[in-house]
Amino acid sequence: MAPRVQWQALLDWWFGSALDALEVSKQRNSLWFGKSACQDVDTDNRFGGLVRQALDGALDDWAGTPQSWLALILLLDQLPRMIFRDTPRAYAGDARAQRLVREGLAAGLDRQLPRIERVFVYLVLEHAEDIASQHEAVRLFGELQAESSAAEKVLFAGFLAYAEKHRAVIARFGRFPHRNAILGRESSDEETQFLTEPGSRF
Numbered sequence: 001m002a003p004r005v006q007w008q009a010l011l012d013w014w015f016g017s018a019l020d021a022l023e024v025s026k027q028r029n030s031l032w033f034g035k036s037a038c039q040d041v042d043t044d045n046r047f048g049g050l051v052r053q054a055l056d057g058a059l060d061d062w063a064g065t066p067q068s069w070l071a072l073i074l075l076l077d078q079l080p081r082m083i084f085r086d087t088p089r090a091y092a093g094d095a096r097a098q099r100l101v102r103e104g105l106a107a108g109l110d111r112q113l114p115r116i117e118r119v120f121v122y123l124v125l126e127h128a129e130d131i132a133s134q135h136e137a138v139r140l141f142g143e144l145q146a147e148s149s150a151a152e153k154v155l156f157a158g159f160l161a162y163a164e165k166h167r168a169v170i171a172r173f174g175r176f177p178h179r180n181a182i183l184g185r186e187s188s189d190e191e192t193q194f195l196t197e198p199g200s201r202f
Contacts, residue, residue: 007062007071010047014074014120021116021152032078035085044083051079055093066112069104070121073097077124088183097124098133115144115152119159126166129175134167166202178202 014031018024031039044051053059054075062072076093084090101124104110110121122144125137141163145156169176177191178201187195194200 006050007068010050010071010074011067011117013046014078015117021114021148022155024116025155040082040085043079047075047079048083051075051083051093055080055089057096063100063104066104066109069100069109070113070117073100073104073121073124076100077127078120086182090182091179094124094127098128101125110140115148115156118144122163126163129170129179131167131170131174134163134170138163138167162202165199169200176202 014028015024016027018027030036050059054062054072059072059075062068076097080093081090084092101121104121110118113121118140122137122140125133125140128134128137138160141156141160145153145160148156166176173188173191173194175185177187177195179185180187180191
């Protein structure tokens with residue numbers, strides 16, 4: 001197991017110090033879902049070395065505890081999308097992240113994490129170009145919303161709504177058309193038209 005300080009520093013940065021899910025989301029939403037070149041560079045400066053180690057398979061021993069498992073998931077799924085934005089390497093960790101998530105779900109690791117942290121486990125399935133994974137993501141986000149407190153309902157309903165939107169795209173196209181140009185895939189006429197619509201690129 002890698003020193004706790006390595007994965008804990010990542011979790012502290014990603015989730016901040018707030019304990020309440022609403023406050024965590026309010027404080028970190030721009031980090032999670034914003035697009036900023038400066039933020040991407042800062043992310044690379046902070047954790048780029050760990051991301052590259054994770055992509056090379058050098059941090060697989062992090063899968064042993066719920067918290068370090070979550071940190072490894074972030075290194076494979078979320079951070080490459082920032083550090084390698086708009087390049088094929090942004091998705092280089094997806095397959096391993098999906099396998100890691102499925103193994104952790106089978107072991108119940110997600111249930112040992114706070115709800116707001118579980119979001120970033122289930123997002124891995126939402127990112128998959130696979131309808132079975134999309135169905136599973138919607139189910140899990142539905143459970144999160146059902147388990148949330150009254151004050152959190154709107155927050156988790158939003159995560160569920162996005163999961164449903166992602167599933168609809170995969171159900172229609174079998175892939176995310178906005179990745180086609182990045183991955184060198186040819187878009188169909190229907191996909192090209194779809195990409196002109198608001199909200200088609202997530």
